[in-house]
Amino acid sequence: MAQTLRKDAAANRERLLHAARDLFTSHGVDVTLNDIAHHAGVGVGTAYRRFANxxxxxxxxxxxxxxxxxxFARRALSEPDAWVGLVDFLDHSLDLQFGDSGLNAIMSxxxxxxxxxxxxxxxxAPLLEELVAKARRQGAIRPDVEQSDIIFLQAGLASIRNRSADVEPDLYRRYLQIFLDGIRADRTLTPLPVTALDATRTHAAMTQSRRPSHRRG
Structure with a gap:
């Protein structure tokens, strides 16, 4: 009986997570836990036993x-060709970011x-930093590319994806390819006008929307 209850609890948890992904994708992340419970086909009480809120x-x-x-990052690092690993990481991480998990919306x-x-x-961040450093050592990317450049690329592509998803959901891939062509080392390089941010300043920039404004209205 105890094993059956544990299996039921695990199944309900997965149903709730799957329902949350569906609703976050279709209605945004401001839906309630009650909404998620109804979409999952479980009782509200069951939902609150699995998740307090x-x-x-x-x-x-x-x-x-x-x-x-x-x-994805560890698999990319195990790829002998750092360029192949970097492109593979970006492909899979962007699919995750824009997919039904709504990672971008959840984190913000x-x-x-x-x-x-x-x-x-x-x-x-440390895995991505290692991946970018490996690509630099192999001469696959320009020597001034940093891991924060990859993070800001993903943020920029998220903005493009949000604006164009209803018209052409894969439009962001056009700009991903433009970026990838731009960081390859096998061409004449134009010096970059601004230095890349370090990990701490990148985190501060990427999470600033989470911090309440202290400006007086």
């Missing part, structure tokens, strides 16, 4: 996404605690 559910989604993202939502968002930096 929507923040806890979003944290679980973020954890799952970070596990996937870390797997104020319902998540700051330490949960910082976990993304702690886990992923």
């Amino acid at each position: 929507k923040q806890e559910l979003m944290a679980a989604l973020l954890e799952d996404a970070l596990d996937e993202l870390e797997g 939502h104020p319902a998540l605690a700051d330490d949960q968002v910082r976990e993304a930096q702690t886990r992923i």
